[in-house]
């Protein structure tokens with residue numbers, strides 16, 4: 001049975017612009033639910049550059065991606081938005097009454113009056129290494145994540161990469177596989193030193209093969225690989241393998257957004273600059289994912305877009321209700337909502 | 342100043358760059374196939390290029406952090422660099438490089 005959730009607004013993407021949208025919506029008494037493919041808030045700020053300084057957030061001479069995320073989470077806390085992490089929206093369907101039905105890959109259904117797409121560059125997906133024809137093996141014998149350990153039991157596994165995922169899965173899978181080869185381009189790892197040491201012990205004991213090199217080509221048929229060809233400094237090498245696990249981190253892809261019937265401009269969603277509404281009324285797009293003439297992909301632009309979008313969303317959520325424009329500095333009503341008055 | 346860029350399809354482009362710009366920015370500005378997803382924050386490696394061997398000395402070696410980032414692409418060569426980490430300067434006028442497959446937009 002799918003879980004069903006009914007709400008006023010679903011925000012897709014919990015990056016800085018999406019998070020700030022919860023603030024602007026909250027001031028207008030609109031509650032929202034977030035759906036994000038990552039397992040925590042922050043979007044690109046959390047995934048790509050949590051420790052990198054950002055210098056162009058108004059009022060903050062310097063702030064890191066993580067600090068900005070933490071601050072926004074504190075700022076929207078009074079409105080208690082609900083977060084649904086580690087899932088992706090698969091489809092959006094307009095209902096006869098003008099509201100929307102969203103389905104996620106975690107078997108949930110959201111019924112909502114308004115959808116706000118704040119998905120940045122799209123959804124984070126595993127990076128696909130540039131190996132010819134790798135697509136035809138994906139999800140059959142090439143995987144970018146381990147969902148079921150059993151899929152690897154008794155297999156000849158090749159893991160590629162030098163980060164924590166590659167090392168962790170080398171250690172976790174080694175006891176159950178037939179053979180395990182870890183392939184990395186250099187003899188240096190950006191992973192927890194304890195895991196690196198453990199891996200080296202397994203190599204010394206002959207339980208794991210470590211091979212310097214990069215994957216050049218795959219052999220196999222009907223989606224099942226049988227050999228992984230490597231380029232190494234010592235020449236080409238072919239290893240018998242039945243499973244390949246490349247771990248090269250994440251990259252953003254537009255993903256299912258492309259199939260929602262919205263007008264697009266080169267992988268971004270076309271919106272107007274009054275409401276930041278897409279070509280489908282009731283679906284808004286803010287932040288890096290939208291396009292309009294003069295668009296600048298800046299976090300501060302996304303904040304502005306969130307504020308204007310919220311006004312338009314209010315008109316859909318509470319039709320006919322008069323909205324009085326107020327400032328948080330002077331309005332006790334707003335201050336009560338923020339829990340400070 | 343000029344840089345010569347061969348794209349993933351093998352086509353050559355002569356791009357005009359400005360002193361102090363990152364090479365990635367020049368390539369992106371001219372609309373070539375470079376994803377440069379993190380915008381130059383040394384956090385994505387989708388601005389990966391191969392520097393022409395004649396230019397590797399002038400361009401220099403990647404930093405430790407850049408090497409770490411290069412671990413996240415599957416097509417590294419000895420001449421690999423992340424183009425957001427190369428600044429345009431007189432010394433690099435005429436620079437020749439090739440866009441790596443892993444730098445392409447999908």
Ligand code: FES
Pocket residue numbers: 365377378379380381382383384385386387388410423424425426
């Ligand atoms: S643009 Fe992201 S590392 Fe260069």
